[in-house]
Amino acid sequence: MEYFVRNHDFVEFYRGYHWGNDTWHAGFPDILRIEMEFNESMKHAVLKRESILAVARWGKLRNTRRIRCPEEFGLELCRDGLPDQRIARDPLGPLLALKMKVGGLGPTYLTKVLRFALPAEYGSIDTRIVRVLGVGDPNSRKHAWLRLAVRNYGYGWFIPETQSEWPSSYARWIDILRFFARYLNDSGLACPHPEAYLKKQLRKPAIWVCADIEMALFSYCSRNLAKDHLGPSNPVERCLHTRLAPAGSC
Numbered sequence: 001m002e003y004f005v006r007n008h009d010f011v012e013f014y015r016g017y018h019w020g021n022d023t024w025h026a027g028f029p030d031i032l033r034i035e036m037e038f039n040e041s042m043k044h045a046v047l048k049r050e051s052i053l054a055v056a057r058w059g060k061l062r063n064t065r066r067i068r069c070p071e072e073f074g075l076e077l078c079r080d081g082l083p084d085q086r087i088a089r090d091p092l093g094p095l096l097a098l099k100m101k102v103g104g105l106g107p108t109y110l111t112k113v114l115r116f117a118l119p120a121e122y123g124s125i126d127t128r129i130v131r132v133l134g135v136g137d138p139n140s141r142k143h144a145w146l147r148l149a150v151r152n153y154g155y156g157w158f159i160p161e162t163q164s165e166w167p168s169s170y171a172r173w174i175d176i177l178r179f180f181a182r183y184l185n186d187s188g189l190a191c192p193h194p195e196a197y198l199k200k201q202l203r204k205p206a207i208w209v210c211a212d213i214e215m216a217l218f219s220y221c222s223r224n225l226a227k228d229h230l231g232p233s234n235p236v237e238r239c240l241h242t243r244l245a246p247a248g249s250c
Contacts, residue, residue: 001145001176005183010208011192013216016223020058027194030058035202038116045076047117052102055112062156066104073101077118087121091174092167094118107159107166115211119202123177123214125170127157132221134169140228145176177210180217184208 015024022028037051049071056064077084077094086093094117098110105113107125114122127150131137134146137157148169150157159166184191190206197203203212 001179002183004143005180008220010180010184010213010216011189013219014212015192017215017219018222019218020060024192024194027196032194032196032200032202034058034116035119035197036200039200039202041072042075042077042117045074045078046072047075047098047101047113048072051116052105052113055116056105056109059109059112061109068103069101075101075117077121083118083121087118091121092171095167095170107161107170111170115214119211120209122174123210125159125173125214126218127159128218128221128225129173129214130159131157132224133217140225142224146172148173174210177213177217180213181208181210184213 017024017028021030034051034054037054038047041048041051049067049069052067052069053064056067075094075097077087079085094114095110098113099105102110102113108127111122112124112126115124125148130146130148130150131140132142134148134150135141136150137152146165146169148159148165149163151160152158161167185208191203191208191212193203193205193212198205203209
């Protein structure tokens with residue numbers, strides 16, 4: 001992974017992140033809004049159902065009606081304003097606690113919730129990342145960083161939570177994010193956070209956190225998938241192919 005970080009431009013990847021309305025030039029506005037919402041509730045160690053639904057809508061989850069959880073519930077991730085030190089040793093603890101409270105979410109969306117709840121320590125893991133860095137899509141795999149697998153039975157890619165590598169591979173993913181964040185911060189390469197994130201004190205100037213690294217790697221994986229899977233060459237077929245793609249299949 002050191003070879004990878006030495007030979008790839010994480011700043012360019014971060015600036016190239018794109019999901020819905022969220023682009024660097026726009027200031028990642030939807031991510032900002034949801035982070036602010038979570039940041040306020042997590043000051044009281046509380047997660048709200050509406051915040052979880054906001055993440056699901058942002059990620060384009062196909063069926064948000066299946067989400068089942070209390071209107072609000074406790075989830076302690078910080079102590080005295082800092083990330084709980086237990087997370088450094090065991091990042092899976094909060095994931096398992098969240099799983100017990102929230103039904104109807106799989107690996108992708110459980111980790112998205114954690115990413116918004118504590119961006120300093122968590123990044124989400126989704127099918128684009130696993131297709132390129134994990135197992136299950138041999139046509140797209142570029143690096144053997146994860147043993148986690150994706151599947152596609154004709155209605156979109158997903159990460160089966162019944163596989164033996166879940167959730168242990170998520171701990172591995174967090175270690176990868178921490179490695180890149182530490183390496184880039186030690187090297188002095190500044191993360192170009194949009195100004196609003198600094199004004200709202202959601203980020204420290206120049207400092208990479210796990211969620212920033214995940215966004216950069218999501219951008220890298222998205223580019224590889226676009227390059228390898230351009231779809232039909234005929235413009236009419238390409239338009240039809242795009243329109244038929246299942247919503248939220250990424």
